[in-house]
Structure formats: C-alpha cells, structure tokens
Amino acid sequence: MARRDEPKVERISEAEHAVMEALWEKSPLSAADVCDRVCAQRDWSMPTVKTLLSRLVAKGAVATEAEGRRFLYTPLIERAAYAGQESRRLVDRLFGGRPASLFAHLAESEALNEDDLAEIERLLKALRS
Amino acid sequence: MARRDEPKVERISEAEHAVMEALWEKSPLSAADVCDRVCAQRDWSMPTVKTLLSRLVAKGAVATEAEGRRFLYTPLIERAAYAGQESRRLVDRLFGGRPASLFAHLAESEALNEDDLAEIERLLKALRS
DNA sequence: CATGGTCGATTACGACTGTAGACGGATCGA
DNA sequence: TCGATCCGTCTACAGTCGTAATCGACCATG
Numbered sequence: 001m002a003r004r005d006e007p008k009v010e011r012i013s014e015a016e017h018a019v020m021e022a023l024w025e026k027s028p029l030s031a032a033d034v035c036d037r038v039c040a041q042r043d044w045s046m047p048t049v050k051t052l053l054s055r056l057v058a059k060g061a062v063a064t065e066a067e068g069r070r071f072l073y074t075p076l077i078e079r080a081a082y083a084g085q086e087s088r089r090l091v092d093r094l095f096g097g098r099p100a101s102l103f104a105h106l107a108e109s110e111a112l113n114e115d116d117l118a119e120i121e122r123l124l125k126a127l128r129s
Numbered sequence: 130m131a132r133r134d135e136p137k138v139e140r141i142s143e144a145e146h147a148v149m150e151a152l153w154e155k156s157p158l159s160a161a162d163v164c165d166r167v168c169a170q171r172d173w174s175m176p177t178v179k180t181l182l183s184r185l186v187a188k189g190a191v192a193t194e195a196e197g198r199r200f201l202y203t204p205l206i207e208r209a210a211y212a213g214q215e216s217r218r219l220v221d222r223l224f225g226g227r228p229a230s231l232f233a234h235l236a237e238s239e240a241l242n243e244d245d246l247a248e249i250e251r252l253l254k255a256l257r258s
Numbered sequence: 259c260a261t262g263g264t265c266g267a268t269t270a271c272g273a274c275t276g277t278a279g280a281c282g283g284a285t286c287g288a
Numbered sequence: 289t290c291g292a293t294c295c296g297t298c299t300a301c302a303g304t305c306g307t308a309a310t311c312g313a314c315c316a317t318g
Contacts, residue, residue, distance in 0.1 A: 015276055017222070031295075047278045050296065055275090069284055070295060083223045084238045087231060090219050091240075093146070094212045099235050100248035102216060106228050107252055109213045111220075117256060119229035123236055124250055144306055160265075176308045179266070184305090198314065199265060 009061045009077050017082075018042055019052045020061065024079040028065060028072035138190045138206055146211075147171055148181045149190065153208040157194060157201035 012020060022037040023029060029037075035049040053073055056062040064071045095101035103120075106112050112120075141149060151166040152158060158166075164178040182202055185191040193200040224230035232249075235241050241249075 013275060044276090045278060046295095047280095048276075051277075054297075064296095080234065080238070083234055084240070086219060086223060087235060088240065090215060093143075094215055098245065099241055100245040100252075103232065103249050104252055105209065105212055106216060107256055109209070111213070111217065112228055112256075116227065116229040117253065120232050120249070121253055123229075123233055124246065124253065127236055127241075127246065142305060173306090174308065176310090177306075180307075183267075193266095 010059045012056070012059070012061060012082065015042070015048075016052050016056055016059075016061075019049065019056060020075060020077075020079075020082070023062065023073060023075040028067075028074040030067070030070050030072055034073065139188045141185070141188070141190060141211065144171070145181050145185055145188075145190070148178065148185060149204060149206075149208075149211070152191065152202060152204040157196075157203040159196070159199050159201055163202065 018038050018041070019034060022034050025037070026033075031046070031050050031053055034053065035044070035046050038044060038049060039046075053062065057064055057073075061075065061077050063074045063076050065074065066072075091097055091099050091102050095105065147167050147170070148163060151163050154166070155162075160175070160179050160182055163182065164173070164175050167173060167178060168175075182191065186193055186202075190204065190206050192203045192205050194203065195201075220226055220228050220231055224234070
C-alpha cells in the first residue's frame with residue numbers, strides 16, 4: 001500500500017474533529033463562521049472554538065491565511081485521509097487488522113440493512129471487474 | 130435492531146482495552162495473570178495493571194470474585210458488544226452512520242486485499258441466501 | 259509472636275481534553 | 289484622533305488517561 005507522506009499530524013481529538021468537519025464542509029472559514037456551524041450542534045461558545053482552531057493549527061491540521069485583520073482557516077489534511085487513518089486504527093485494534101472481520105461483525109450484529117448490502121454488493125462487483 | 134440492555138458501561142479507554150483483551154482471551158484471571166499477559170506487549174508494571182483493573186471494575190466493565198485473599202477478574206461486557214459499539218461510533222462519526230460508506234472507503238483506499246474481498250463476498254452471499 | 263511477602267486500595271502526577279474567561283492589539287466609526 | 293469592537297493569543301481549570309509509588313491489611317513461616 002503506497003503510503004503517501006501525508007502531513008504527519010498528531011491525533012485529532014473528538015472536539016477538534018467537529019471543527020474539522022465544519023472546515024471540510026466548506027473552507028476557508030473565519031473563526032466566527034466555524035462557530036456558526038459547530039456551535040449549533042455542540043453547545044459551544046466562541047472561545048471554545050478558537051481554542052480548538054488554535055490547537056489544530058498547532059498540530060498542523062489546519063492552515064491560517066490572513067484576510068484583512070482576521071484569519072481564514074483551511075484544513076490541511078483531507079477528510080478521506082483522516083477517515084482512513086481512524087478506520088485503520090479501529091480495524092487494527094479490534095479486528096486484528098482484517099477489514100473482513102469488521103464487515104463480518106457488522107453483518108452479524110445486523111447493523112447492515114438492505115440498502116447497505118446492495119451498495120456493498122455493487123461496490124464489490126465494481127472492484128471485481 | 131433489538132438493542133439488548135447491555136450493562137451500561139462508560140467508555141473504555143485505550144489502555145483499559147488492552148486489559149479487557151487479556152480477560153476476553155481467558156478469564157477469570159488474577160491481577161498477576163493479567164499482568165503476565167499484557168505487560169509483555171505494553172511495557173507496563175504491576176501497579177499500572179492494577180489501576181486499570183480497578184478502573185474497569187469501577188466502570189462496571191469487569192467483575193471481581195474473591196479467591197482466597199486475591200481477586201479474580203472477569204469481563205462483564207462481551208468483546209463483540211464492545212467491538213460493535215466502537216464500530217458504530219466510528220461509522221456514525223465518520224461515515225454518516227452508513228456502513229456502506231465505510232466499506233466504500235476501505236475499498237477505495239485499497240485497504241482491502243484479495244482475501245478480504247473474497248471473504249466479504251462469501252459473507253454477502255451467505256446473508257443473501 | 260514477630261516479620262516479611264503479597265494483594266488490593268489509595269494517592270500521585272504529568273499530559274491531554276473540553277470548555278471558557280481575560281488580555282491586548284488592530285480597526286472602524288464618529 | 290479616540291473610544292468601541294473584533295479577533296487571535298494566553299491563561300485557566302476541572303476531568304480523564306497513562307503510568308506508577310506507597311500504604312495498609314492479611315497470611316505464612318520461623
């Protein structure tokens with residue numbers, strides 16, 4: 001698996017992730033914009049959002065760009081990369097690194113509905129062609 | 130999805146999880162036994178293992194049973210339940226609650242090898258029958 | 259009966275996380 | 289030009305996590 005050298009970003013915490021989601025949805029955004037988006041779901045105040053943004057910048061997960069006197073924030077890591085990293089963590093930790101085990105588990109626990117199965121089947125067929 | 134009312138256990142941390150793995154592999158075990166198993170991988174000392182065991186007992190994830198003067202520890206939650214809970218968390222957080230998206234992601238990132246694909250295909254076929 | 263080893267329980271403590279207030283500089287309106 | 293704003297930074301603080309030393313009870317042995 002040709003591992004691209006992604007910007008080696010430290011682990012993103014749960015709260016930080018919520019901020020990243022906002023930025024992935026749209027960027028660049030000012031701190032106030034981010035707050036508008038996340039403070040709706042999580043019940044946060046401006047300072048909280050700013051702290052999280054700072055930490056993300058410190059970690060190298062987000063870039064700042066001055067726009068006038070304020071900063072605009074842009075994610076440096078891609079959502080897919082993050083999702084992949086987290087998925088791999090889970091699969092490694094709980095399923096001995098075998099994705100098929102995860103799938104088996106989901107199937108067994110009936111977490112897969114008809115749509116999921118159909119979709120997976122379709123993907124599988126596509127991969128096999 | 131008929132959710133059984135599992136013992137509502139607080140979130141198990143990474144380190145605690147390592148202890149749970151030991152207990153899932155074999156139980157009941159004394160603290161020393163657990164240490165034998167986990168101190169091999171993680172480089173821990175006895176006190177560390179005992180702290181983790183205590184925390185797990187406090188959280189209701191592990192039960193104690195006196196055997197002579199020492200305690201024997203037994204997991205109260207099942208591995209599958211834990212795996213399911215964590216998987217759901219991941220799918221909810223990163224894939225909008227759609228397991229198929231997780232699968233798609235794994236496929237796209239080439240995290241699935243031939244064996245995985247074959248296995249999943251087999252499972253899928255079994256589910257469909 | 260005294261002593262030392264064995265356990266679990268208690269305490270410690272630094273790092274990280276979640277959450278937020280206070281500070282200080284830049285800026286815009288008056 | 290002067291204060292009211294806006295914004296990023298610094299500071300704070302309680303809770304959790306990872307890691308471990310220490311304490312106190314208990315039992316076996318001399």
